[in-house]
Amino acid sequence: MSWGPAQRVYHRALIGYTNGEGIYFNDPQALKNNTYGPGGIYRPDKVLGNTNKTGIWAYWLDAPANPNVTNYQSKCWSWYYSEPDGSWWDVGLPSCPCLKSQAAKDYTFTPEILPSTSKDLVMTLRRLQSNGTVFQSTLPNQYSAGRRCVYDADGYLRGGFTDRYFAQDSYVNGIQDHIKKDLLPFLWCCTKSPLCHLYYERRPLDTCTEYSSPGLGLVYGTLHFFMFDGQEYTFKGLGEFVIVRLSSALGANVFTLQGQTERRLTDSGNTNSTALVRVAAFYQGTLKVCD
Structure with a gap:
């Protein structure tokens, strides 16, 4: 590096880096006004750099110049x-x-x-x-x-x-x-x-x-069940049953719908077919709602 610094008195050569947005670093030695002083001309290729090697400097450009600034x-x-x-x-x-x-x-x-x-x-x-x-x-x-x-x-x-x-x-x-x-x-x-x-x-x-809107569930007639997924089946059980149960990912009960069936009564008496006569719903610890 054998430039003539005396030719750039008002435009001193700088050594360092900038990010183009106001963050920069200049080598302190390059800023010293020692062109004619006892220190002589600054020749960075003759000086031990921050890499511990002569003439070689390295800077971490993706780190903020100010250590107090969050990266x-x-x-x-x-x-x-x-x-x-x-x-x-x-x-x-x-x-x-x-x-x-x-x-x-x-x-x-x-x-x-x-x-x-x-x-x-x-x-x-x-x-x-x-x-x-x-x-x-x-x-x-x-x-x-x-x-x-x-x-x-x-x-x-x-x-x-x-x-x-x-x-x-x-x-x-x-x-x-x-x-x-x-x-x-x-x-x-x-x-x-x-x-x-x-x-x-x-x-x-x-x-x-x-997205698709949720399906419709129905119970009609002598216990014909139309499920949320579109499947349909007939259930003729007699007694109390869980119709729908919804649990959380951890297994906690969120919603339960229970139903009670009884034998259908006609003018000639009881039949073997059953009908839904009562339901009870439970949702996240609220009171049961019966119908």
């Missing part, structure tokens, strides 16, 4: 590599309805309820993910994951979001896991850095293209 891109990448692919833990989650009116009529979904102590923080971290009316899947799947559907003011689906750590009802530990492991990574990847595609690889978006 959100690094945090996003670390989270991305620590997370499994969503294809195995979002199994069985229902697709979001296309319309808010559909979600309101579909018992697979329920309006979201957040703990009052965490609601403001959750809404802030979600940003546009919660800008609207939010419905969530009524129950988590076997991996404790859930679906969240956000609708705009006109009732159309704005976005379907998949939460690995599902914030169900006001479950405190669940909401904390949701904040730390679902929402903070969203902040790192989508809000504070341009790596949103990484976030949605691990937290897949859902659209209503796979």
Whole structure:
């Protein structure tokens, strides 16, 4: 390096790096005004660099120049590599309805309820993910994951979001896991850095293209059952029976529908055929409703 620094008195050559957005580093030796001083001309190829090798400097360009500044891109990448692919833990989650009116009529979904102590923080971290009316899947799947559907003011689906750590009802530990492991990574990847595609690889978006409205279940005549999946069969049992039972992923009873049958009575007396005469429903610890 045999340039003539005296020819660039007002345009001193610099050694260092810049990110183009105001963050930079200049070699302190290159800033010294020692062109004619006793120190002589600065020749970096003759000086021991920070690599402990003569003339070789190396800088970590993806680290912030200020150690007190959080490197959100690094945090996003670390989270991305620590997370499994969503294809195995979002199994069985229902697709979001296309319309808010559909979600309101579909018992697979329920309006979201957040703990009052965490609601403001959750809404802030979600940003546009919660800008609207939010419905969530009524129950988590076997991996404790859930679906969240956000609708705009006109009732159309704005976005379907998949939460690995599902914030169900006001479950405190669940909401904390949701904040730390679902929402903070969203902040790192989508809000504070341009790596949103990484976030949605691990937290897949859902659209209503796979949605189908729930089937209708019927009991009619001498105990003809029409099931939710479209199957139909005849049952002639006599006594009390469980018609429908819905359990959570942990095995807890969520909904039970019981029925009682009796022999049909005609003008000529009892017959061998049976009919449903009474039902009782139980839902999440509420009182039984009998008919």
